Amino acid sequence: MGTVISSDRVRSTLHRDVAAIDTTVNSGAITSGDAVYLTPGDGAASLLGGASLTAAILAEVAKFLGVAIDTYPIPYGDGITETVTAPGVAIYKEGEFAFATTASDSLAPGTPVTIGNGAQTVTVAPVPAAPTCALSTTAAASVNGLANAQHSVALAWVTALGSTAAGPATNGATTLTTGTDPSISVTVPTFPAWALACEIYVDGMLAEVATAAGAVVVSGYSTALKPAPTSNALAIGVVAQDQTSVGGSVGGTITGAAGQKVVVKIAPKA
Numbered sequence: 001m002g003t004v005i006s007s008d009r010v011r012s013t014l015h016r017d018v019a020a021i022d023t024t025v026n027s028g029a030i031t032s033g034d035a036v037y038l039t040p041g042d043g044a045a046s047l048l049g050g051a052s053l054t055a056a057i058l059a060e061v062a063k064f065l066g067v068a069i070d071t072y073p074i075p076y077g078d079g080i081t082e083t084v085t086a087p088g089v090a091i092y093k094e095g096e097f098a099f100a101t102t103a104s105d106s107l108a109p110g111t112p113v114t115i116g117n118g119a120q121t122v123t124v125a126p127v128p129a130a131p132t133c134a135l136s137t138t139a140a141a142s143v144n145g146l147a148n149a150q151h152s153v154a155l156a157w158v159t160a161l162g163s164t165a166a167g168p169a170t171n172g173a174t175t176l177t178t179g180t181d182p183s184i185s186v187t188v189p190t191f192p193a194w195a196l197a198c199e200i201y202v203d204g205m206l207a208e209v210a211t212a213a214g215a216v217v218v219s220g221y222s223t224a225l226k227p228a229p230t231s232n233a234l235a236i237g238v239v240a241q242d243q244t245s246v247g248g249s250v251g252g253t254i255t256g257a258a259g260q261k262v263v264v265k266i267a268p269k270a
Contacts, residue, residue, distance in 0.1 A: 096242075188213050
């Protein structure tokens, strides 16, 4: 599942714990350096991830424990493995760890990442793309209506774990004029399988919540006055500032590729 933790894989650790191993998941196999989660059976198992996120993977991400210190079963040089009674695994709950990257990902410091295709691989935590917008003749909302000015529009996915961060904003075709076009028609994209809804933010404030893809007319701000989220509920951590141990630089961006690692500051959920 990946390389064993070594001196260049762990820069700092702040807290460690021990968890029982759930031997019903992947036969209990855990490799040192694996991202692990708390299973429904109250044991630890490797977060195997996949080529794309699914609701099942997000359920595991919701119970992310940290990074395994130990390997189970315990390997020996002659190829024999040893199991133990009531096995447990030591886990780093916090710290900075080197993970494999997903091809073509752009990993700048502070970028939220989630589990990728394997227990020692990460990928950028997804957000919606900048939406397509157009002017609309639908009447403006009587409460919290949009001013006749330039507006920006961004989206965030609602998931079982909470909201993603808001994606990039668009300013295209959103300059409103009095009477002629007091509203904005926002095209909500096709939902990922794990998304429950799509939040629409105008100028950084919640305007509407869409429950299906298609055109949604926005004519004012929500009375909830909710600001656009900046953290991502799907993330297990963020890209660290110092990437020198994996061939990068301090404050530089890592481009995902085969063999390229990225240092991640983990943030356990469970």
